[in-house]
Every structure is written in C-alpha cells, then in structure tokens.
Amino acid sequence: MTEIKTEGSRRGRERRYDERSINQAFNQFLGLAATELALLARHRDHLLTGASAFVESFYDYLQDHPAIAEVLDRYQAGGGRIADLVERQYQHFRALLDGDVGETSAQRLAEIGAIHYRHGIEPVWMMGAYRLYLEHLEQVIAGEAVASRDREKLRRLVGKLLFRDMGLMLEGYWNAALHALNDERRAVAELQDQVTSLLANLPQTLWSVDVVHNKPLYVSPATRQICDVDIEMPIPCLGWTVPDDRETVVHAWRRALAGERVEVESRVRTPDGEDRWFRRVFHPFRDVQGRVVRVDGLMEDATEAKLTVERLHHLATTDNLTGLHNRALFRDRVDQALQAARRDPSRHVVLMLMDLDHFKEINDTLGHPVGDAILRSVAERLRGALRGVDTLARLGGDEFAVLLPGVHHPEAAARKVARKILACFDRPFHHGEDELYLGAGIGITVYPRHGQDIDALMRRADVAMYAAKHRDVGFLFYDSNADPHTPQRLQLAGELRRALERDEFVLHYQPKVDLKTGRVTGVEALIRWQHPQQGLILPERFIGLLERSGMINPVTDWALAAALDQCRAWCDAGHRMSVAVNLSGRSFHQPDLVQKLRALLVARSVPEGMLELEITENVIMTDIDFGAQRLRALREAGVVIAIDDYGTGYSSLAYLSELPVRNLKIDKSFVTRMAREPSKLVIVRSTIDLAHNLGCRVVAEGVEGAPALALLTRLGADEVQGFHVARPMPPAALTDWLVRHGPAGARHA
Numbered sequence: 001m002t003e004i005k006t007e008g009s010r011r012g013r014e015r016r017y018d019e020r021s022i023n024q025a026f027n028q029f030l031g032l033a034a035t036e037l038a039l040l041a042r043h044r045d046h047l048l049t050g051a052s053a054f055v056e057s058f059y060d061y062l063q064d065h066p067a068i069a070e071v072l073d074r075y076q077a078g079g080g081r082i083a084d085l086v087e088r089q090y091q092h093f094r095a096l097l098d099g100d101v102g103e104t105s106a107q108r109l110a111e112i113g114a115i116h117y118r119h120g121i122e123p124v125w126m127m128g129a130y131r132l133y134l135e136h137l138e139q140v141i142a143g144e145a146v147a148s149r150d151r152e153k154l155r156r157l158v159g160k161l162l163f164r165d166m167g168l169m170l171e172g173y174w175n176a177a178l179h180a181l182n183d184e185r186r187a188v189a190e191l192q193d194q195v196t197s198l199l200a201n202l203p204q205t206l207w208s209v210d211v212v213h214n215k216p217l218y219v220s221p222a223t224r225q226i227c228d229v230d231i232e233m234p235i236p237c238l239g240w241t242v243p244d245d246r247e248t249v250v251h252a253w254r255r256a257l258a259g260e261r262v263e264v265e266s267r268v269r270t271p272d273g274e275d276r277w278f279r280r281v282f283h284p285f286r287d288v289q290g291r292v293v294r295v296d297g298l299m300e301d302a303t304e305a306k307l308t309v310e311r312l313h314h315l316a317t318t319d320n321l322t323g324l325h326n327r328a329l330f331r332d333r334v335d336q337a338l339q340a341a342r343r344d345p346s347r348h349v350v351l352m353l354m355d356l357d358h359f360k361e362i363n364d365t366l367g368h369p370v371g372d373a374i375l376r377s378v379a380e381r382l383r384g385a386l387r388g389v390d391t392l393a394r395l396g397g398d399e400f401a402v403l404l405p406g407v408h409h410p411e412a413a414a415r416k417v418a419r420k421i422l423a424c425f426d427r428p429f430h431h432g433e434d435e436l437y438l439g440a441g442i443g444i445t446v447y448p449r450h451g452q453d454i455d456a457l458m459r460r461a462d463v464a465m466y467a468a469k470h471r472d473v474g475f476l477f478y479d480s481n482a483d484p485h486t487p488q489r490l491q492l493a494g495e496l497r498r499a500l501e502r503d504e505f506v507l508h509y510q511p512k513v514d515l516k517t518g519r520v521t522g523v524e525a526l527i528r529w530q531h532p533q534q535g536l537i538l539p540e541r542f543i544g545l546l547e548r549s550g551m552i553n554p555v556t557d558w559a560l561a562a563a564l565d566q567c568r569a570w571c572d573a574g575h576r577m578s579v580a581v582n583l584s585g586r587s588f589h590q591p592d593l594v595q596k597l598r599a600l601l602v603a604r605s606v607p608e609g610m611l612e613l614e615i616t617e618n619v620i621m622t623d624i625d626f627g628a629q630r631l632r633a634l635r636e637a638g639v640v641i642a643i644d645d646y647g648t649g650y651s652s653l654a655y656l657s658e659l660p661v662r663n664l665k666i667d668k669s670f671v672t673r674m675a676r677e678p679s680k681l682v683i684v685r686s687t688i689d690l691a692h693n694l695g696c697r698v699v700a701e702g703v704e705g706a707p708a709l710a711l712l713t714r715l716g717a718d719e720v721q722g723f724h725v726a727r728p729m730p731p732a733a734l735t736d737w738l739v740r741h742g743p744a745g746a747r748h749a
Contacts, residue, residue, distance in 0.1 A: 023106035026167055030160040037099040039150060040157055044097050046145045047137060047158075054136050055089045061132065068125055075119070093133075096165055106168050113172025117180070123170055130166045134159065205299040209234040211257060212293050226270055226278075226299075236299065242267040242275055249280065256282030256295050265302060277306040319394040321372055322379035330393035330401055334454045337405035341447055349447035350404035350414045351454075353461040354421065355469065357439035359398040366431060374429050374436065381424040386417065401458075410446040411477070418442050418475040441469030443476060450478045472669055493545045495531070500555060504530050507562050508728035509579070511737075512699060512721045515713050520738065522578035522612060524721065525563040526728045527555070547584060556587040557596065564604045564611060566731050571610070575738055580612035580642060585619040589626075594633045601638060608638035614665065616644050617656075628659055635660040642699070647683055657694055664691040668702025668722070675707060688716050 040047075059082060062068045076082065092112075095105065116126060137158045141151055205226065208217040214234050227240040235253050238246060245266035252264035262282045267275045279302040285294040317329035325333070337349045356378070363371040375398065382392055382400065391403035402421070407413045421442060428435035443465025451457040460478040468476040499505060509523040529537040546552040560581055567579040587593065601611065613634060620627035620643075631641050642663035643656075647670055666687050674681040684700070691698045700712050703722030712720055726737060 022171055023101070023103055023168065026106075026164050027101050030164055032101055032157075032160055032164070036153065036157045036160075037101070039153055040097065040099045040161075043141075043146060043150065043154055044099075046143075047097050047140055048094065049140060049145075050136075051093050052090055055086055055093060058089065058129070058132055059086055062125075062129070065125070067122070071120055096133075096161055099161070101161075101164065109165060109168035110172030110175065113169040113174075114176035116169070117173045117176040123173060126169060126173070127166065130162050134162055137162075205236070206297070207236050207299070208294060208296045209236075210293070211295055217294065226268060234295070236297065237268055237278075240268050240270070242269060252280065252282060253295075256284050257292055259284050259286065259292055265306070276301055276303040278302060322376055322394050324379050324383075324400075325391060325393040327393065327395045327401075330391060330395070330403065331454055333391045333403055333405075334457070337403060338447060338454065340406060344406075346408060347406045348408070348410040348449075349457075350402075350407050350410050350417075351445045351447070351457045351461050352402040352404070352414065352418065352421075352442055352475075353395075353458070353465045354400045354402070354440050354442045355465055356398040357441065357469065359438065362436060362438075370431050373431070374438070377429050378424070378438070382421060385420040385424055390417075401461075410449075414444045414446065414477070415475075418444065422474050440474075441465050442474065443468055443478065445478045492542065493549060496529075496542055496545055496549065497551065499529055499531075500551070500558060504532070505555065505558060506530050506730065507559060507566065508730055509566070509734045510721060510728040511577075511726050511734070512580075512719045513725050514719055515709075515717055520575075520577055521719055522580060523734065524580040524582075524614070524728075525559060525566075527559055543584075547586060552584050552586050553590060556581075556584065560597070560611075561600055564600050564606050567606055567610055568604045569731075570735070571607070573735070575735070576610075578610045578612050578640065580614050582614045582644065583619075585616075585622065588615055588619050588630065593630070594637055597634070597639060598637050609640055611638070612640040612642055612663070614642045614644035617646060620659070631660050646687060661694075661696055663699050663719075664696050665699045665701055665721075666717075671700050671702040671708060671712070671722075672704060675711060684712075685715050692716070 063072065072082065072085075075085075095108075113126075138155060140146075141154050141158065146154060206218070206220040208219075209215070210217050211234060216234070216236075219236060227237040235249060238249060241249055249264055249266050252262040255262045261284065264280050264282075265277055266280065268278045269275050279298075279300050281298040283296045283298075284292045285296060287293045317326055317332075318324070319326045334349070334351060341347045341349050359371065359374070362374060375394070378400075379392075379394065382402075386392055386402065389405060391405070393401045393403075395401050402417065404410075404413055404417060422440060425438050425440055428437050430436070443461040443463065445451060445457045445461040445464065447457060450460050464476045464478040467479070468474060506528050507525045508528055509525055511520045512522045512524065513519065514521050527539050527543075529539075529542055531537050543552075546555055563579045563581050567577075570577065590596075597611070600606075601608075615631075620631070635641060640663065641659070641661050642665055643661055644665050645667040646664045647667050664687060666684055670680045670683050670687075674684045688698045697718040698716075699719040699721060700708075700717045701721050703709055703712065703720045703724045705724055708722075709720060709724055726734075729737060
C-alpha cells in the first residue's frame, strides 16, 4: 500500500491516496502484458462457465463463518437483500474476467474496499473470498476446454488479475480506515482544544499529580495566573501560600496521601501581591492494590465567599447602631468565659447589665435620631472605660452589658469598673448647643456565686440593675433577698394571696414631728406582714409581689380602712393627728378611688384633713392631666395630698405649682447624704425653698441623727420623720410612746 502526502486546500495537513498512481504501480509490478489480456479475451466465455452457481455457493460458504454471517444478518435487518449482493458479486466476477486494468476499474475496486470498511468486513474475509475465486478459476482452466499450451499462461494471468483486484480493494479499505482515523484524530484534537479552552475559562484550577514519581500529570492553564506550577510540586502553589497557612495545606496533603479526600482553605499571594483565599480539594486515586498513586486536585478562589461569610458574621454579631457586640456574640463570649472559669476555679466571671436613666425622655422629646446619636456617644465613652479583654455589648434599646472574664478578685474588679462606667456620665452629652445629662443603673453578678450558667447570671444581673435604679445607688451586686423570682419569693407570692383572707397584714406607724413646736403632727402608716412561720416581714419583700400579682388594690383598700379606724380611735383618745397612707400608681388610677374614700371618711366620721395620701411624683406625671384632675377630686373630698420621695422623679415645676399639694416629702437618700455630699445639700435646700414658695410644707424623711436634725432646722424644714425621732411601731406601742413622751416627745427622743 503506497501513501502519498500532498498539500491541499483543506484545513491543516491530511493524507490523500492517488488511485491513478496506485493502479499504474500495480500494473507495472504484476507485468500485465497486452498478449496476456488478449489470451484472456479468447478464453473469457469459457472462464465464465458456472459463474452464477459459483457466486451463489460463495455466499453459502460465507454464511458458514459466524462473524461474516452476523454482518450479513445486519445487512438484511437494515433492509438489504442477499440476492442483490449475489447479483453485484456476479457482475464483479464478469468485470474481473473482462481484463479491464484501467483507472475506472481501480476506482471501482477502491470504493468496494471502502464499503467493506464501513460495513465492518475484515480484510481477512476478503482475502478468503479471493482464495475461493482462485480455486474456482484454476478448476475451470484445468478443464479440457483450455488448450494445454495456454493453461499455464492463463493460470498466471488470472493470478495476476486476482492479486491486482485484491490489492486495489485492500488499498481502498485501508484508505477509508486512514481517513476515518484522521477524522477521529481531528475530532479528538478539536475536543481537546474545546476542553482546554473550557478549563482555561473556568474560575477553578484543576490538576493531577503522579505521587509515585512526584510529577504533574495535568495542570490547567489558569494555574499560571496564580503561581508558577513548576515550583513546590507536588502541591501546586504551595510556595505562594501565605507562610502562616502552609502547614495547614501540607497537613491536608498528607491526609490525602493516606487516602482521605480533604478540603482546606488557605491564603495565597497572587503575582500582583494580593493575598486571596483559596479552597483546595485533594482527591486521592488508588490502584488495584489500594495504593494511592495519584492525587487529583481542585483550587478555586474563595475570597468573595470568605468575605461574604465574614460580613454576615459581622452583621449577625454586631449592633448596627453602635458597632458594639450584640446580644448573640455577648452570650457566646460569656459561655467561653464560663467554660474557662470551670477549668480554673481561681478565676471568676463578672457580668454587668446597665440601663440608662431618663433616656426615654430624650427619644420622646428630641426624637429617635438624637437618641441614636447619644447611644453612639455612650458606646464610645464606655469603650474607653474597659480593658481590651473585656467585652462590651449593646443588648437593645438603652441597655448595655459588660463581661469581665478570668477575674481573680471579682468584687473589687467589678466595683472599679462600675465606678469607671458611672464616671462616663459625669460630663454632659451634647445636642447642638444643649447639654444632656444622663445617669445609669448597673446590676452585677459573679460566677459561680450568683449562678452557674449565663441565663441565671443575666436574669439576676437584671434584678440587681433595677434594684440599683430604684434605690438610686449607681450599682448593686445581686441579692437573692431582693429577687422577686427566687423559689422562696415565688412561694411567698403564693402565700401572699391568702394573707389578706387570714388577716395577717398589720400596720405600724411612724410619727412626724413639727420642728418648730416639737409636736407630733401626724403618723405614716407602714404595712407589715405577720407571717405565721417567718414572723414579721417588711414591705420591701412583698410590695413588689402585691403589685405584680394584682393584689395591691385590695390590700390598699384594707390599709386605708385600718388606718382610718386607728385614726378615729386616737382622736377619741385625745391624740388628734393625721394618718398618711402610701398610694401606688395602680391604686391611684382606680376609677372608684374617690367614691371609696368618701365612703370610708363618712363611715368613720374622720374629720377633714386627717387622712393624707402620699403619692410619688412619677405616678402623677405619667398622665399629668388625669393626675391633676384626680388630685383636685381628692382634695375636694377632704384628703391632704403629699408628694412622696420628692427629687427622685421627673416632676415639672410648672405643673407642680398647679397641683393641690400641701406637703413635699424629701426623699431620705438626699437627707442621709446631705451632710457629706454638697450636691445633696443643694437639692435639700432648693426643695425647701421651692416648697415654701409654692405654699407647701416640707417633710424630711430618713432623719437618723442629731446633726441631720439640726441641719434641717437651720435650712427651714417644717417636719421631720426618721429613726432619730421614732421607729415605726404598732398602734398600742405608739400610743404608749405618745403618753410617755407627751406632745413634745420628739425633743426628748
């Protein structure tokens, strides 16, 4: 078979076969002479003797070979007929004996070879067919019809023609096979180009490493955009991995060599000097013995995904307004601190909750944008008051939280930090030209003393915080005695519901004395609970329970009735003095309060002005219009109105001047501290002056010593009340006290 290379107009380089050159070569090689072809022509008719029968038997013979029979069956299944094949074979036999050795004959034979290739007819089958041809023709030539002198020449000629026929047909077969192979190669090359182009455009880098010989089998083109792949093999781009992350990548590679599929993230320094995050996947491939012989890898840029996760984490753990940690991250930090403290008993955890004073007024008066700006300023100041290891968070609204982890002396550390936090509010906050002053209340809990888990510590810090705000002391540690949610207090709340039915409440009375005359002007009724097992319980332990349980109104009704009964009894005994009863906000807003008081006063024949109701300024200022209307109605009913705990609320001087108030009671927190704190002394002096200007009398609570009594006398207070005068006493004890000390008993106390 001769292969001729030519340049054509087709794309690329391909092989062609010149049938003319091949035919001439065959004819020359076989030495076909004109005299021989003339001899063939003379004997042609005789050689065709029995040709039809031979061709039919030829196909019968082929059917005996299973592989050829399968090809013929497929041919028939596709709609072909064996009879047509027999006819074409007969025509081919006749053409062979025509002695046509020209180019047309050669082209026809090449086409037959190509057809055989397309139908899967193997060359060995064609050679077997030619052997049958030769055997048949030799039998015919050996017959008596051919002269003996011509037999040998004719036999050689037939052999030459069969060799030519077979050679040209096989050449056509191989030519078709070669064209098909070239087509497949071109298709493979195009596919490779497409795959290469696809891989080059993929954002991922793909590679495969022969780990036995430590050499790369494939590295996608995109790899070179990241690093030089010829360095630091067998792990691509290891040399460009940020040094702090290399050990992580190497460890992942070792796991892959052990047969484990591994994913790992690391930073890679790209050619432009930028550090970017990449995700590497190592996928091991094992041979039949189970050994890892190859590791296929994927490497893709994960920077945006990493940044997105970080942004989401930031959003999930950061307060948008202040930039502080939020509740979720704070809880996580507390959990971590608790775990560390459990491993080291010498270390404690301090948790602090803080709530701003009067912040709602800023939002309501100046608007939320101003409130938000103030909160940001508060956050900035608080940051400066804490250590780097401490955690500061905004839990929501105006509530903040502080975590002090790993503290050896928790009480001292908590007090120090609490004072630093409170000092943040010494300076005013600014809104335009306005100066805004804020305060804060802080509740503190310590692990493990106040709780074993975050929920218990948070809840109890909240209890301590509200206690600190209520008592105006800046900060307080948790005290279980003041916690309304302890099991003991819950049990107490249940027993409280039956206390009124069992007549377990009693009233003690504390006298108020006129500083100028020394006479007792009145008493304040203070409720006590005579518990059958726990003894006398002070109101600090159960007033809050009464308010939360909804029992405050019936108990207040009982206290009013009991106080008026006692007032009537003292009047009858010659002790004419008023009785003051504290009124809660819930009781103050009872729709039928005035009607009930009128009925009580009439039923007990208590003179006008003998019942005094003490109401905090916060209760009145909650709804100033309703408060003013209700106070006027009470005054018309003959009740004296006193503002209790004055100075701790938010009253307006303009409204106060319009209210029917006779007495202002200065809160004891100012009285007890006025001697050592100039600011408290200023408040007391200003309150006395203000009250007198408004036509009110001033009662100072919490007088516990002679110096305070003397100072209040100089300041011009009207009445005093406190332990220095007398402690609260049951009615009988107070009656005895009045008898022993006489009308001027206060001066002898």
